[in-house]
Amino acid sequence: MVGDEVRPTLAGTYRLPTIIGRAAELAEVGRLLVDPRVRLLTLTGTAGVGKSRLAREALSDSAFHGCLDAMVDLGECADRASTWNAVLAKASRRSLACAPQDLEPDAALAVLASRIGTCRAILLLDNCDRVVEQISTDVARLLEHCPNLVLVATSRVPFNLYRECVLCVRPLRTGCDTVDYYPGSAPAAQLLLDSIDSHYRGTAAVADRLVLDEIVRELDGVPLAIELAAGSIARIGPVRTLHRIEAGADLRSPSFVDVPARHRTLHGAVEWGLDGVTPEVLDLLLRLSLYRSVIDTDMACLVAGKPEEETTVAMAELVQRSLLDHLSSGPHGHGYRLFATVRSYCRQVLAADPLHATAIREDHVDRLCRLAELIGPRFDQHEHRADALDAAGKQIVDFLAAVHYLIDTGRPERAVHLAAQLESAWIQHGYQSELESVLAEALEMSDRSTVDPGVTAPLCLEVLGTWAGRSGRLRRAVELLTNSAAAYRRFDKHVDAARVTVVLIAVLIGLGERAAAKAQVAVASQYADELDGPWPSRLRGSAMLLRIPVPPARDTEVLAGLCGRARRLDSTARLIGLNTLARTQIGELTAARAQSLYRENLADDDLQTHALQAIVALEGCAMAYDAAGVEYAEPTVTLMLAARQLRATHGIPQLGAGDPAPREVEHRNALGESRFREIMRKAGEMSLADAVAYACAGPTLPDPDGSPLAALTNRQREIARLVATGLTNRMIATQLGISEWTVVNHVRQVMIKLDCPSRLHVALVVERDSQSATEGAGRGEPVVDERTGELPRMTVARKT
Numbered sequence: 011m012v013g014d015e016v017r018p019t020l021a022g023t024y025r026l027p028t029i030i031g032r033a034a035e036l037a038e039v040g041r042l043l044v045d046p047r048v049r050l051l052t053l054t055g056t057a058g059v060g061k062s063r064l065a066r067e068a069l070s071d072s073a074f075h076g077c078l079d080a081m082v083d084l085g086e087c088a089d090r091a092s093t094w095n096a097v098l099a100k101a102s103r104r105s106l107a108c109a110p111q112d113l114e115p116d117a118a119l120a121v122l123a124s125r126i127g128t129c130r131a132i133l134l135l136d137n138c139d140r141v142v143e144q145i146s147t148d149v150a151r152l153l154e155h156c157p158n159l160v161l162v163a164t165s166r167v168p169f170n171l172y173r174e175c176v177l178c179v180r181p182l183r184t185g186c187d188t189v190d191y192y193p194g195s196a197p198a199a200q201l202l203l204d205s206i207d208s209h210y211r212g213t214a215a216v217a218d219r220l221v222l223d224e225i226v227r228e229l230d231g232v233p234l235a236i237e238l239a240a241g242s243i244a245r246i247g248p249v250r251t252l253h254r255i256e257a258g259a260d261l262r263s264p265s266f267v268d269v270p271a272r273h274r275t276l277h278g279a280v281e282w283g284l285d286g287v288t289p290e291v292l293d294l295l296l297r298l299s300l301y302r303s304v305i306d307t308d309m310a311c312l313v314a315g316k317p318e319e320e321t322t323v324a325m326a327e328l329v330q331r332s333l334l335d336h337l338s339s340g341p342h343g344h345g346y347r348l349f350a351t352v353r354s355y356c357r358q359v360l361a362a363d364p365l366h367a368t369a370i371r372e373d374h375v376d377r378l379c380r381l382a383e384l385i386g387p388r389f390d391q392h393e394h395r396a397d398a399l400d401a402a403g404k405q406i407v408d409f410l411a412a413v414h415y416l417i418d419t420g421r422p423e424r425a426v427h428l429a430a431q432l433e434s435a436w437i438q439h440g441y442q443s444e445l446e447s448v449l450a451e452a453l454e455m456s457d458r459s460t461v462d463p464g465v466t467a468p469l470c471l472e473v474l475g476t477w478a479g480r481s482g483r484l485r486r487a488v489e490l491l492t493n494s495a496a497a498y499r500r501f502d503k504h505v506d507a508a509r510v511t512v513v514l515i516a517v518l519i520g521l522g523e524r525a526a527a528k529a530q531v532a533v534a535s536q537y538a539d540e541l542d543g544p545w546p547s548r549l550r551g552s553a554m555l556l557r558i559p560v561p562p563a564r565d566t567e568v569l570a571g572l573c574g575r576a577r578r579l580d581s582t583a584r585l586i587g588l589n590t591l592a593r594t595q596i597g598e599l600t601a602a603r604a605q606s607l608y609r610e611n612l613a614d615d616d617l618q619t620h621a622l623q624a625i626v627a628l629e630g631c632a633m634a635y636d637a638a639g640v641e642y643a644e645p646t647v648t649l650m651l652a653a654r655q656l657r658a659t660h661g662i663p664q665l666g667a668g669d670p671a672p673r674e675v676e677h678r679n680a681l682g683e684s685r686f687r688e689i690m691r692k693a694g695e696m697s698l699a700d701a702v703a704y705a706c707a708g709p710t711l712p713d714p715d716g717s718p719l720a721a722l723t724n725r726q727r728e729i730a731r732l733v734a735t736g737l738t739n740r741m742i743a744t745q746l747g748i749s750e751w752t753v754v755n756h757v758r759q760v761m762i763k764l765d766c767p768s769r770l771h772v773a774l775v776v777e778r779d780s781q782s783a784t785e786g787a788g789r790g791e792p793v794v795d796e797r798t799g800e801l802p803r804m805t806v807a808r809k810t
Contacts (some may be wrong), residue, residue, distance in 0.1 A: 031201065184231040395619050428471065631708070640676060
C-alpha cells in the first residue's frame with residue numbers, strides 16, 4: 011500500500027513544532043492589540059483550531075515584552091474562585107503552592123485590579139471555555155478598574171460583552187486556487203509534513219503527498235487534528251490513517267507528557283467544550299451531523315422538527331460554541347455546516363448508542379424522503395422547476411446517502427422510489443450515471459430479497475429504462491422496459507405493465523421498429539381504461555406517432571397535430587415531446603424540419619434547467635446534418651463530439667452500440683484526419699452554452715418543400731450539382747469513385763424526376779435552387795433573443 015512502508019532516512023527522529031499559514035491572523039492580532047479601542051480581544055474557533063498557539067505566538071512579539079503581565083491557562087479551572095486565584099498567582103509571579111490560602115473570587119479580583127492599577131498591561135486568559143459565562147461580568151469590572159489593561163482570551167465561546175472584540179480563528183487552507191498547485195504545498199499539508207517525525211518526512215513521493223492532501227481535507231484543516239494524524243501516520247502510514255479517518259475513528263497522540271489530556275484525542279478535545287450544552291441542543295447537533303450538505307434555516311427547521319424561532323436560537327447556540335460553522339455565502343447562499351472534527355465526534359457518540367443512532371438515522375431518512383415527495387412534482391412545473399432544482403441541489407449529497415442507506419438496510423423499493431422522485435435533480439447536478447449504478451445494486455438486492463420481490467425488480471427496471479430512453483440510449487431502454495413489463499405481468503400487475511409499455515412504444519418508434527411498436531400498442535390498449543393520470547393521453551400520443559410515415563415525408567398534417575399537443579405541455583414533458591417528434595423527422599426529405607424542431611427546444615427559455623434535453627437536442631441537430639449529406643460533415647462532427655463531451659461532463663451515460671447516431675467514420679474520412687482532430691479539440695472545449703450557440707448559428711438546412719431537388723436522393727442531388735458544373739459522366743464517375751454506368755443511370759433518374767429534357771435544363775434547375783437556398787439560408791449569424799438582444803445564456807450546475 012502506497013506510503014505504508016516507512017524507511018528511516020536519518021539517524022534520529024525529530025519534529026518541527028511551528029506555526030504555519032497564520033501570517034494574516036498574526037498580523038491582525040498584532041494590529042488589534044495596539045488599537046487603543048480594543049480592551050478585550052477574544053479568539054474563538056472550533057476545538058483544536060489553534061487559538062492558544064496563535065495568541066501566544068502573537069504575544070511573543072518583542073513589541074509586547076514590556077507590557078505582557080501573564081499568560082494563564084485556565085483549562086483546569088472550574089469556577090470563579092479557582093480562575094481568579096490562578097490569574098492572581100501568575101500575575102504576582104508566585105506559584106499557588108506559595109499562597110497561604112485561596113481568596114474568595116471578589117477578593118482575588120480586587121487584589122488583581124489593585125496590583126495592575128493604571129499600568130499598561132496585557133493578560134492572556136487561555137482556554138477559559140468552561141468558566142467564560144461565570145467570569146464575564148468579572149472581566150467587565152476588571153477592565154473598568156484598570157484603564158490600561160488589555161485582556162486577550164481564547165475560548166470557543168465569547169464573553170458576550172458589549173466592548174468585546176471577537177476574532178474567529180479559521181482552520182488552515184487545505185487547497186490552492188492556482189492551477190499549478192503542487193501536492194502537499196497547502197498550509198494544512200505543510201503543517202502535517204512538519205508534524206511528522208523525520209523517519210517519514212524524509213520521503214517525498216508525490217503519491218504520498220496526494221494522500222496527505224486528502225487527509226487534511228478530511229480533517230477540514232484543523233491543526234490539532236492534523237498533528238494527531240501525524241502521530242498515526244508515523245505508526246501505520248498515511249493510507250491506513252486516511253481510511254481510519256474516513257471511517258470516523260478517533261485520532262490519538264503518542265501521549266507526550268506536556269500535552270493536556272484533552273488534547274491527546276480528537277474526540278476528547280471536542281467533548282471538553284460541551285459542558286452546559288442542553289440535551290435538546292446536543293440532540294440537534296447529532297441530527298445535523300448526518301447531513302453532508304450545507305444546511306439552510308428551512309432545512310434546519312425540518313431537521314429539528316420545531317418552529318423557526320426555536321430552531322434559530324438552537325443553531326445560534328451551536329455557532330456560538332464553535333460547533334457549527336455559519337456560512338454567510340457560498341454556492342447555495344446562507345447556511346451552516348459542521349466542522350469535520352465535530353462530525354467525527356458525533357459519529358462516535360452515535361456508535362456508542364446504537365438504538366438512539368438507529369432512531370435518529372431513520373428519522374433523518376424519513377425527513378429526506380418527505381422532502382423529495384414535496385420537491386419531486388415541482389420539477390415538471392414551469393414556474394417551480396428552477397427553485398425545486400436549487401432546493402434539491404442543496405441536499406443532493408444527503409439524498410444520495412439516503413438512497414444508499416435504504417439499500418443497505420434492505421429497503422430497495424423505497425430507495426428506487428426516492429431515486430425516481432429526484433430524477434431531474436440527479437440529471438441536472440451530474441449524478442445520473444452514479445444513480446444508475448446505485449439502482450443496479452438495488453436490482454441485485456431485489457433478486458435476493460424475500461420481501462415482496464415482485465415490487466422492487468420491475469419498478470427498478472422501469473426507472474432505469476425510462477432514464478435510458480430519455481437520454482437517447484434506446485437499445486438499453488428497450489431491454490430494460492421489456493423486462494420491466496414482463497416482471498410486472500409475472501406478478502399479475504398488468505396495469506403497471508401497460509404503463510411501462512406506453513414508454514416502450516415511443517422508444518421502439520425511435521429505433522424504427524414500428525411492427526414491434528404496433529404490437530405493444532395493442533397490448534397496452536387492453537388496459538387503457540384502467541390507466542390513470544397522464545398515461546391514457548400518452549398512449550394515444552404514442553399511437554399517433556405510428557401514423558407518421560416512414561421514411562418521413564413532407565406531409566405535415568399528423569406531425570402538426572402532435573407538435574401542437576407537445577407545445578401545450580409543461581416544462582420537461584414539452585422538451586421531451588418535441589425532441590421525440592424531431593427524431594421521427596430525421597431523413598433525406600425532412601432533415602430541415604427535424605433541425606427546426608431541435609432548434610425550437612434549444613431556444614427554450616428554461617433550457618438552463620434541462621441539461622439532458624439540451625444535449626439530446628444537440629445530438630439531434632448532428633443527426634439532421636448527417637441525414638442531409640456529407641457536405642455537412644463539419645457541423646455534424648462538431649455537435650456529435652461536443653455532445654459526447656458534455657455527457658461526460660454532466661454525468662450522463664454515453665450512447666451505446668446500436669443507438670441512433672451520425673455516421674462518424676464517413677464524416678471523418680470526408681473531413682480528413684487533420685481537420686477531424688482540430689474539430690475534436692474545439693468540441694472538447696465547448697460548454698453547454700457554447701454548443702447551443704453553435705447549433706443555433708450553424709448552417710440552416712434547405713427546406714425541401716420549396717426545392718425541386720427534394721425529390722432526389724442524396725446521391726442524385728450530388729450528381730445533379732456536378733452536372734451543373736459541366737462535368738461529363740466519366741469525370742463525375744472518377745470524382746465520386748463509382749462506375750460510369752451508375753452515373754448514367756442516376757442522371758437518367760434526375761432528368762425524369764426534375765422533368766428536364768437535357769443536361770442543360772438540369773443545370774438551370776440546380777442554379778435556381780442554389781440561388782433560393784442562399785437567399786434564405788441565414789448562415790453564420792448567431793440566433794439572438796428578440797426580447798433582450800443577447801445570445802442564449804446557460805448556467806448549469808456541476809458535480810463537486
